[in-house]
Amino acid sequence: MHPPPFRSHLRIVDGVARIQLAGELDMSTAPDVERAFEDALAAGCRRLIVDLRNLAFMDSTGLVLLTRWDIGARRDGYDMTLIQGREPIHRLFEVTGLDRQFTFEEPG
Numbered sequence: 001m002h003p004p005p006f007r008s009h010l011r012i013v014d015g016v017a018r019i020q021l022a023g024e025l026d027m028s029t030a031p032d033v034e035r036a037f038e039d040a041l042a043a044g045c046r047r048l049i050v051d052l053r054n055l056a057f058m059d060s061t062g063l064v065l066l067t068r069w070d071i072g073a074r075r076d077g078y079d080m081t082l083i084q085g086r087e088p089i090h091r092l093f094e095v096t097g098l099d100r101q102f103t104f105e106e107p108g
Helices: 031-040 061-074 088-095
Strands: 007-013 016-027 049-060 079-083
Touching: 007 031, 016 031, 016 061, 031 049, 031 061, 049 061, 049 088, 061 079, 061 088
Parallel strands: 016 049, 049 079
Antiparallel strands: 007 016
């Protein structure tokens, strides 16, 4: 069985970027996510909301990418929040202790 294809969808409304991720976030797809984040900041967004609900898989590359951008948000003065993924995805955050690093919000 093949995993669902990776998708990264960026939607900007009133200076808020919503990045919806689906499929597998790993070494091969992380550059797409990085580009979406960069595009959001280049468009003047000061708030990034990253929706993890449709991720089927995420490895350490995804965790490192999200952590790096979260640290950048704190350093550079923009906000970044995550919408929690399914249990296997959120479990990665719990096992690594990163669930205390990130700000999670309810879907809106």
